Amino acid sequence: CTHYLFIVVVAVNSTLLTINAGDYIFYTDWAWTSYVVFSISQTLMLVVGATYYLTFTGVPGTATYYALIMTVYTWIAKGAWFALGYPYDFIVTPVWLPSAMLIDLAYWATKKNEHSLILFGGVLCGMSLPLFNMVNLITVADPLETAFKYPRPTLPPYMTPIEPQVGKFYNSPVALGAGAGAVLSVTFAALGCKLNTW
Numbered sequence: 636c637t638h639y640l641f642i643v644v645v646a647v648n649s650t651l652l653t654i655n656a657g658d659y660i661f662y663t664d665w666a667w668t669s670y671v672v673f674s675i676s677q678t679l680m681l682v683v684g685a686t687y688y689l690t691f692t693g694v695p696g697t698a699t700y701y702a703l704i705m706t707v708y709t710w711i712a713k714g715a716w717f718a719l720g721y722p723y724d725f726i727v728t729p730v731w732l733p734s735a736m737l738i739d740l741a742y743w744a745t746k747k748n749e750h751s752l753i754l755f756g757g758v759l760c761g762m763s764l765p766l767f768n769m770v771n772l773i774t775v776a777d778p779l780e781t782a783f784k785y786p787r788p789t790l791p792p793y794m795t796p797i798e799p800q801v802g803k804f805y806n807s808p809v810a811l812g813a814g815a816g817a818v819l820s821v822t823f824a825a826l827g828c829k830l831n832t833w
Contacts, residue, residue, distance in 0.1 A: 686827030
């Protein structure tokens, strides 16, 4: 029972992170900085829950199933946003599924070797999710455009989105997110495996 409760808790927290990550107010003023931070946070939430669930069941495919749980939870939670007048195409695209499939593939291809899962699965997930997240942003409504087209009615005047500055802190947010994600995901994959032995 505790195992399944943990899976639900992590999936719910992943959903909450995603709701924040898709909040265009963050993108309005912070743009690529937010993209990197939230890409990494989603990667870590995915990899710790997916590796935990995968090693708990020992069945390749359950990491992808876990990502599907995250996706469905998010669709349900963000359905309320649609009711509030947000554009539906901005709500969420299931960017976790391909990365979770890579985790499953690493586990299956190495004949259920947990150490290979941690190393290969963690690196593959950490490097791929920022890339899929960028594809997600390209295919949905532009966050900056959305921020000005759909201003939040509940925001006080002093919090109204402002036009962001042009300068960026770094040249490639995808590369930065993928590099940091690949390193950190290995640690979180190890944590996910370790949770089954505590």
